[in-house]
Amino acid sequence: MERNTFILLGIAIAICIGVLAVFLASGDPDGLESTALVVQGDKTLTGATPENAEIKEDLTGKFSYEAPFPDYTMGDALGKPGELIVMVIGVILAFVAVFGASKLVTQARKKEA
Amino acid sequence: MHIPDAFIPLSQGAVYWIVALIFIALSLRWAKKEMSEEKIPLVAVLAAGIFAIQAFNLPVAMGTSGHLVGGALAAIILGSPFAAVFxxxxxxxxQGILFGDGGITTMGANIVNMGVIGGFVGYYTFHGLTIATKNQNASLFIAAWLACVVSALACAIEMYLAGTFPLVPGLVAMGLYHAAIGVIEGGITVFAVNLIATARPDIIVLPRAVSA
Structure with missing residues (x-):
């Protein structure tokens, strides 16, 4: 497969996965969150996660940071369209960041040669 | 498996950051030495794919969901565990800065778990199994599954050291959930490696015994 076709197809597949994630991703907690709920007594090991279960986070003496797009959203007001925009931004940003970093590294090697 | 800031004290987060920075430096050295112009699109497309698929949580029973981590996938496709770190x-x-998925002070721990441990366990398990069994898909599946489980167990130990989880219940729950999530990791890794090997066999690095 030709280079540009491979790039375009790859990004298209990644965006499709991201779009599907917005609509189809499970709302259940992930493995780390589930474990946190189990050890704090709000979930049994193999049982379903209660709807009101919430992870207790103790931020005393710890760093706290508010991300601009928390949980891959643009806030409640924009809903699903906001999530779609955020997902596309994320996919393109991941591609550009790694492409750019790789280019910088290979250019540094050429300069040294 | 993205550890938030609240789960690890600052001092321990700093230690994981130091370990991560050592591996990041080694990964940059790998990239400087091994990254060819032809490989750059593959590396970047892989990153975009891993980003998207990490946002896609699939249900795995027991009230839990999981997604591909991608460390094993990146290391196997690019022929080095340092590619996974990169x-x-x-x-x-x-994910951490823009989307709050994983903390800032815990980012070092997340890089160690998913990039370093995921990449090294996935890469060397795949190569060992490939030599032993000559079965590419089985080796891919087991390597990716094991990378997911070992990363999760390492995370459980970090949570114990941080005072966030008790040791045994943490290991049991993290191990059990990620044994199930690892099936997703294994399946997607087998599919993705075969897909990329078909599309661009010229840039994928697989052991000689199983290369097309």
């Missing part, structure tokens, strides 16, 4: 570091930085 890609996962940038993906985790974007």
């Amino acid at each position: 890609i996962l570091t940038l993906v985790l930085v974007i």
